[in-house]
Amino acid sequence: MNPCRRLSAALSSGAPLSADAEQHLFGCPRCRRRARSQRIDREIEAFGRGPEVETAVPADFVPRVMRGLPRPPAFRRLPRTWRWAAALAVFSAAAGYGYAVWSETISAGQQVASTSSAPVEESAFLGF
Amino acid sequence: MSAFEAPCADADLARRARDGEVRAFEQLVRRHAAMAIGAAARITRDAGLAEDAAQEAFWKAYRALPSYREEQNFGGWLRRIVVRCALDILRRRRPETPLTGSERAGGGEERAIEARSRLAHALARIGPLDREILLAVKAEGRLIAEVAADLGITAVSARVRLHRTRARLKKILLEEA
Numbered sequence: 001m002n003p004c005r006r007l008s009a010a011l012s013s014g015a016p017l018s019a020d021a022e023q024h025l026f027g028c029p030r031c032r033r034r035a036r037s038q039r040i041d042r043e044i045e046a047f048g049r050g051p052e053v054e055t056a057v058p059a060d061f062v063p064r065v066m067r068g069l070p071r072p073p074a075f076r077r078l079p080r081t082w083r084w085a086a087a088l089a090v091f092s093a094a095a096g097y098g099y100a101v102w103s104e105t106i107s108a109g110q111q112v113a114s115t116s117s118a119p120v121e122e123s124a125f126l127g128f
Numbered sequence: 129m130s131a132f133e134a135p136c137a138d139a140d141l142a143r144r145a146r147d148g149e150v151r152a153f154e155q156l157v158r159r160h161a162a163m164a165i166g167a168a169a170r171i172t173r174d175a176g177l178a179e180d181a182a183q184e185a186f187w188k189a190y191r192a193l194p195s196y197r198e199e200q201n202f203g204g205w206l207r208r209i210v211v212r213c214a215l216d217i218l219r220r221r222r223p224e225t226p227l228t229g230s231e232r233a234g235g236g237e238e239r240a241i242e243a244r245s246r247l248a249h250a251l252a253r254i255g256p257l258d259r260e261i262l263l264a265v266k267a268e269g270r271l272i273a274e275v276a277a278d279l280g281i282t283a284v285s286a287r288v289r290l291h292r293t294r295a296r297l298k299k300i301l302l303e304e305a
Binding site: 036037040041043044045046047053054055056057058061062064065066068069070 | 153157162165170174175178179183187243244266267294297301302
């Protein structure tokens, strides 16, 4: 049997390689590629295999998770109905303030108009 | 909870948690802690790392609650986050410095950890859906039909994807080797 076939058989069996096989592997790029490919196949297959890891939920697991939770923003902590009420209150306050400013501006404008004399009368008074 | 109180559905608890009710999220953690640690352990092969991954996954899930849709299976949604966290932890553990001769000769376990972390790195370069199928079948030992149903694809499509993903993973690992 040629050394490449011998090595291939040894790799497939999964047994440790002999010194001769190791030496051949060192000098033969084709066999090295094959060996690498087989090793990767084994690694992919072994990913989910192996002895089952003993797992249990430790007593402090849930408190630990809860302690580490990121704090939600204050607004999100409110119940949904309260969030709507808060939004409505902010909107009403803004609308009320806007109306107050607007009506004050209008009434101030009217007051200026009623107290100041017309420009024509003013020019007549000055003798023009 | 009193004996007469019906247990809440996961989706309902998730909605309440999203609305800011921390107690509802605590119930979800209690309900799914064993599944999360178990799923992470099948990937990390280490109980301590599995706990860390599960814990991180619950924090990520809490932050991601606004993106959770109520018609989704909460357990499946959480499992996907757990798997991602477990893979991240494995990737972070990848030894940056080459092992010395004695370490290389001595540790079969060390080699296994190295192999797992190499795989985790390669898995990061694969699309999320394909990665999920491969991990669910290979790492979690689930049936392909069950995984396909969970992801809303046909079993045939899942099988084809699994085959292609395996080939792609091998190619990536060969390139890296």
